[in-house]
Amino acid sequence: MKKIFSAFVILLYFITATGQGKFTDKRDGNVYSTIQIAGNTWMTENLRYVSKSGGNFFDNDSKNIHAYGALYEWKTAVATCPQGWRLPTGIEFQSLINYLEEKTSWGGGASEPDYFGIQLGGMQDYEGTFSEMDESGYYWTSTEYDGANAEYFSYLLIDDKPIIDISRKEDITDIHGTEKSNKYSVRCLKE
Secondary structure (H helix, E strand, O other), X not given: OHHHXXXXXXXXXXXXXOOOEEEEOOOOOOXXXXXXXXXXXXXXXXXXXXXXXXXXXXXXXHHHHHHHOOEEOHHHHHHHXXXXXXXXXXXXXXXXXXXXXXXXXXXXXXXXXXXXXXXXXXXEOOXXXXXXXXXXXXXXXXXXXXXXXXXXXXXXXXXXXEEEEEOOHHHOOOOOOOEOOOEEEOOOEEO
């Protein structure tokens, strides 16, 4: 936890030094760093807003929200971004992937001007089990597959190597994770 906190403090310093923006959520006063990537303004931190309709802390421990953000089921994720911001589509996440893989900025370091700042907040599955903190980051997209499933972006560390992907509708029968009742992180995109 100290390692993640230290990395987060260093990230905040470099974000300020490289001229990236800031946004204050008027609902709760949380301040988020932002970055312009491929013509879009993204938050570089997981959303920490806890609304009346939902938002969990990993392991139900409120200490985890500052380092990892909150986890949301899909319906809440779609409605929880601050005014002027929204949940990105799968296509927008794919554009982000293409841009950052070309620039190699996923894990290069916070001093890079294109640094997106993945936070490995894990997830809570539809059965209520928390898992994968410090191993993976799952992020809802606004792309809906059907009444029970939606698309998500994932960033996994396997043997210290990142595996970056977006779920695909045609893979629903082979994978779990698209269930809207799962709780994943949220990154907001400026409208």
